[in-house]
Amino acid sequence: MTDSSGWTLDPDRAFSAIPAERELARQIYAASRALPIISMHGHVDAGLLLRNQPFGDPAELLVVPDHYVVRLLVSQGATPAQLGVTRRDGGPSETDPRQIWRRFCAGWKYLRGTPSRYWLEHELAEVFGLSGPPSTATADRLYDELSAVLAQPGYLPRALFERFGIEILATTDDAASPLSDHAALAQEGWGERVIPTFRPDRYTRLERPGWKAGLADLEAAADVAVDSLDGFLEALRRRRMAFAAAGARASDHGHRSALAAPLERAEAERLFAAGLAGQINPAQAEAFAGHLLFEMARMSLEDGLVMQLHPGVLRDYDPAAHATYGPDAGFDIPLAAEFTRSLRPLLEAFGRHPGFRLILFTVDEDTYSRELAPLAGVFPAVRLGAPWWFLDTPGGMLRFRESVTDSAGFYNTAGFVDDTRAFASIPARHDLARRIDARHLARLVAEGYLNLDEAQETAVDLAYHLPRQAYARLDRV
Amino acid sequence: MTDSSGWTLDPDRAFSAIPAERELARQIYAASRALPIISMHGHVDAGLLLRNQPFGDPAELLVVPDHYVVRLLVSQGATPAQLGVTRRDGGPSETDPRQIWRRFCAGWKYLRGTPSRYWLEHELAEVFGLSGPPSTATADRLYDELSAVLAQPGYLPRALFERFGIEILATTDDAASPLSDHAALAQEGWGERVIPTFRPDRYTRLERPGWKAGLADLEAAADVAVDSLDGFLEALRRRRMAFAAAGARASDHGHRSALAAPLERAEAERLFAAGLAGQINPAQAEAFAGHLLFEMARMSLEDGLVMQLHPGVLRDYDPAAHATYGPDAGFDIPLAAEFTRSLRPLLEAFGRHPGFRLILFTVDEDTYSRELAPLAGVFPAVRLGAPWWFLDTPGGMLRFRESVTDSAGFYNTAGFVDDTRAFASIPARHDLARRIDARHLARLVAEGYLNLDEAQETAVDLAYHLPRQAYARLDRV
C-alpha cells in the first residue's frame, strides 16, 4: 500500500468511521481483497492487449478518453478541445499532452467528492506510484514521473493484466465486428481471458441517421441479405452464434427504455420496411426496439448468451456538442426509468425459463426498491447488475445495497461489474466495490443482522462467485 | 432474551453501532419495548383464534404461506410447488413438510440481509426457542424441535396472543364476509380484541374476470339487489355498517393507483352497466375505481370507518404463475405512484373534514418527501401508514422516518402497522419497528435535535398512542 515515493492512500478508505464497523470491515475486506478480478462488462479494446504496446502519454492515458473527467472540466468552463478531444469538424484541439495534463491538474479540485477523484488517486498512487496528488504546482513533476513509468516493461498492458489479477475480461463489440483481435489473442492462449460481448445497438435504432447505411456492415459480417425483417433477424442470429463461438458470454443492449414487447409479425415487418425507407417516427422506432429486445431474449435460449440491459439514457443530448465531438463526449443524460410494465411481456415469456438470464442496470435509483429488487426477488432469470455509470460511486453502491437487499437479498445481484473504458482503473474500481461491500456487510454484522462468517462468505461471493455465475453461459434449450 | 437452548439474539440488534447513539437507543427502546401491541392492519384469520388449535408442522407454519420466503427461494430456482404451494391446475406439489423445511433451511443464505431473515430469527429463537439457525446440517433437528414446541399448550394461538401482549388485532375481511368468526369470538369475550376490517376490493375492479360473478356474494350478504349502481353502492353501505357494528374501525382499499375522483352520476352508472355487460376497458375500470374510492370516503363520514389506501401494485404480474398458483404467490410488482394530483378531488372534499381520516401507504419511496409528507403535513384528515410490504424493513423504516419527518413530523404518522399474515411474526415486526424508531430518535438526540425525554415520549406515541388514535372510530357527522 505504501511505496517509496511517499504518497500513501488511507488503508481504511471507504470504510465507515464507526470504530466497531471499521474493524469488522477490515476483516471482511481481508477475505475478498486479493481475489482475482472478474470483469464481465467493460469497454477496453481487445487490441490493447493484443498489441501490448506501451501506453501513450499521461494525457492520452488518463484525461482525453475519460469522459467523466472531461465533462467535469467542461462544466467548469474548459472546452473538450482544450482537453484534447478531437473535433470532427476539423477545428483545432489541443495537441500538447503536457498542456492538457496541466489543465487537468489545475482542475483537480473540481473532482473532489467524485468517484473519478477516488479512482485516479488509486491509479496514480498505487498503480503508477507517483509521488503526490495533482495540483498546479505538481503538474510537470507528475507528468514526468508518469511518462517514465509508462515506458517500463512492467507497465505494458499484459503485465498490468497479470499484476491486476484479472481472471477474465469481457470487452464490448459491435455485432458486425470480425472479432479478429479476439481470434489473435486466442491464438496466443488468451482466449479464455479476453472475451467479446455482443452489442447490436448500432442496428436496433431505426430512427437514427446512418442506421440503414450501417446495415451494410451487418450484412457483410453475417453474409446474409438484410433487406427484410427475416434477413435482419437471421443476420443478428448468425452474429450472436459467431460471438458465442468466439467465447462471448453475453449480449449487451443500450435501449432508451426497458420496453421488451413483441409486435405482431406483420407490424414488425412494416416498421422494418419503414425504417429502410427512412420513414419511421420515434414512437415506431421505440416499438421496434422493444420487439427486437424480445427477439433477442428468444435467441438467448438458442445460443446461451446472457442478456444485459442498460436502459434509460438520452444519448448525445447536446446536438452541437455531438456534431463537434461525436458520441461518448460526456453529453448523455439519464431519464426516468420504468421496468415493471415495460419488461412484463418478456418476463411472462422467459422470466422463469431456466435457459434465460437477464441482467438489469439502471441510472434511476428510484427503481431500486420499487421495481428492480421486487422483480429480481422472484424471477429466477433476473439478476441485478452493479450500480451503473453516474451511480458507480461509493455512495451509489451503498445506496444500491441498502435499497436492493431488502427484497432481492445478495444472491439475486450479479456482483460487481466495472463498465470501464480505462484499463488502468480496473483494479481501483473492483477494490472500491469490495471495500463498499465490506463496509455494508460490516454494518449488518455490527447491527446484529449477520454473523461475521456469513459476511465474509457473502463478500467473496459478491466479488468473485456471483459475477462468474451470473455470466455463466446457460445451457441451450 | 436468552433461553436454555443457547441461541441468543443480539440485545442491541438494529441499533446504530455509534456508541453514543447505541446507548441512547437502549434508553429510548426501554420506554417502548414492553408496551402492548396495537395491530391495526393485518391478514391473520380470525378463525385461527376462534378455533385455537395447534399450529401445523414447521413448513405449514413458516414456509408455505409466507410469500416473502417463497418468492426468494423461487428467485433462486425452486418452484412454488417444490415449496408446498398448492397448484390450482391439479399438478403435484410437495406434500412432505420435512422436505419443504429442508429446502428452506438449505436456502437460508438467500435470505441474508432481508427482513424475512430478521423476523424468522426472532420467531425461531425468541418465540419458539430453537437451538440455532437453519442450515442443511440443522434442518432435521430444528424440524423436530419446532414440531415438539408447536404441540405444547403454551403455543396455542390464544396463549401466544396473550404472551405477545396484543391489545387489539384487526383482521382484513371481504366485504361480503358474514363475520361469523368475529361474532363467535365476541361471544367468548374477544370482541374488543379481534376486530374485522372492511375490504371491498373484490367488488371494485370491474375489469377483472369473475367480478360480476363475485357480486352475487355481495348481494347475498347485503340483501339488496346489485344490478344497478345505486344498488351496488347501497350494498357496500350496508356491509360497511355491518362491519362497523361488528367492531370494525377501518376500511382498506387496494387500488392500482391513488385516483379518487368523482364521476358524473350518469357516467358512473354507464360504467357500472358496462362492467355488468363485460364491456369495460382498463381506463374505464380505473376511472370507476376512482369514483368508488371517492364514494367510500363519503360513506366514511356516515359510518366513521377510517379509510386505508394501499395503491401502486401490479398484482398477479406473471399470468402463468397466477394461473398455476393463484394470487398472493409473490408475483406482485410495484409501479411508480402519484398522490398529489390523484388525491386532490378527495382532499378538496374531505381533507379538512373532522369526520374523515385517510391513512396512506405506498411502495414507492419517491413519494415520501415529495408528496406524502407534504400532504400529511397540512391536511388534518391525512395520516401516513408505516412503510409497506417491500419497504417494511429496517432500512425502509429508517428511510421513511428520515424522509417524512421533515415535513410531517412524527404526529402525522400512524405509528407502526404490521400488515402480516404470519401470526407468529407479529412480535418480531413490532419489536423491530420499536427498535428502528428508537434508533432514529437516538440519532436525533445525539445530534442535538431532541431531548432524551422527548424522544422517549415520541417512541411511546409511535408504538402505542398514535396507532390507537389513527384508527379510532371518528364521530359520525
Added chain:
Amino acid sequence: MTDSSGWTLDPDRAFSAIPAERELARQIYAASRALPIISMHGHVDAGLLLRNQPFGDPAELLVVPDHYVVRLLVSQGATPAQLGVTRRDGGPSETDPRQIWRRFCAGWKYLRGTPSRYWLEHELAEVFGLSGPPSTATADRLYDELSAVLAQPGYLPRALFERFGIEILATTDDAASPLSDHAALAQEGWGERVIPTFRPDRYTRLERPGWKAGLADLEAAADVAVDSLDGFLEALRRRRMAFAAAGARASDHGHRSALAAPLERAEAERLFAAGLAGQINPAQAEAFAGHLLFEMARMSLEDGLVMQLHPGVLRDYDPAAHATYGPDAGFDIPLAAEFTRSLRPLLEAFGRHPGFRLILFTVDEDTYSRELAPLAGVFPAVRLGAPWWFLDTPGGMLRFRESVTDSAGFYNTAGFVDDTRAFASIPARHDLARRIDARHLARLVAEGYLNLDEAQETAVDLAYHLPRQAYARLDRV
C-alpha cells in the same frame, strides 16, 4: 453560544455522533462558521429594512406568517384562522397574539424532528436569548420575554442585519414593482447590501384568473402597451433592465414544470391572444410558459441576470383554503419533476454559452442523481441551487450532497440559498447549512476521500465564494 438565561444549544448539533467525524466537523465548521452571510434568494420585504421599525409581537413575528409552522399546526387540527391568519372572506381570525402564541407553544411537540423546530430553537435561544423551550407551561413567560426583547434597539432590523453578518441580501420582487424601497435604501447607502430579484410569475401563467387584469400593472411599470406578444415581451425586457439597473443579479421563475422550449412565433402570438381572450387551456398555458422561459434565457444574455428556476409545485392545492386564506397558506404540494427532456431546448441553445447561467432548484429528490447532477456536471451554464422548501432540512441537505456530488462535484452547486421569508431565521438557516456541509465533508475526510485542508477550503467555498460566484452578474453579450 451560552447566554445568561440558561438555555444553551448543543454546540455540536447537526454533526455526526461518530467521534472521529465529529472532531473533524468541528474543525471544518470553524473555517466557515463566522463568514459573512450571502443571501441571494429570499422573501424578506425590503421595506422592513427601510423602515427599520421594531418587530411586532411574538405571534406576528414567528407564527402567523410562517407557513411551515401554520401548516403543521393545521395538520393537527387547528384552523389557520385560529393561528391568526387573516381570512379573505371576512370571517373572524384570532386577533389576540398571546392566544396565538399559546396555541403555538402547546403544539410544540408537533414540530419535533422538523427543520422549523431547529430554526426556531436557534432563533429563540441564540437570536432572542429566551430562557427555555416553548410549552404550555412556559408560553406566557416566553411571550413576555420575547416582547421585551423586541422592544430593544439592538433588535431593530438593521441592527440584526449587522449582527447577523449579512453581506448581501436579495429580495424577491414582482416584475412590476417600482422598487422604490430599494431605491430609498440605496439613497441611504444600502444599495449594495439589499438588492431586488426579478420575478415575473404573475404575468406568465395565462390560465390564471386575474392574469389579464394583472397585466395593467406591468404595462404601467414598463410604460409600453402589452396588448400583443411583442409588447408583452418588450415590457418584460424593460422591467428586467430596470431591475438590473437597481442592482438585481437574478431573475426567479416559479413554473409548474421545467419546460423551456420555444414555440413558433405565430403560435406564441396565437396563445398570447387566446390568453387575452380568456380562451386558453392548461396545456396551452404550459406551452406558453415554456416559450416564455426560453425567451427569458435569451434576455439573460442581454442584461446579465442569472436565471433561477423553481419548478414542480402545485400551488393552492386546496381551492377552498385558497379562497379563504389566499396563497402561501401552506397548501402547496410538489409534483414529480422532469428536467432532462424539459430543459433540452434551452440547454441546446444556451447551456454552453458563457453569457448565461441557470440555477436549478427542485422539490423532487429523485432528480438529484438522475438528472440534475448529470446536467450540472457537464453544462457550464448550470449550477444547482440548495435543497429547496420541503427539502431545506438537515437530512435533505445531506441527501442532496450525497446524491449530487458524485456527478457534479461541489463546484457545480451554488452553495447555500436560504429562501426564507423570516428575517430572524436567516442566521439559523445559514448556520445549519454550514454545519451540514461540515458534517458531510468530515465524513469524506474520515473515510479517506479528502484531506482536511481540502475540506476546509470547500466549506468556505460552499458558504461564501460559490453563492457569490453563482449569482455574479454575467457579462452582456
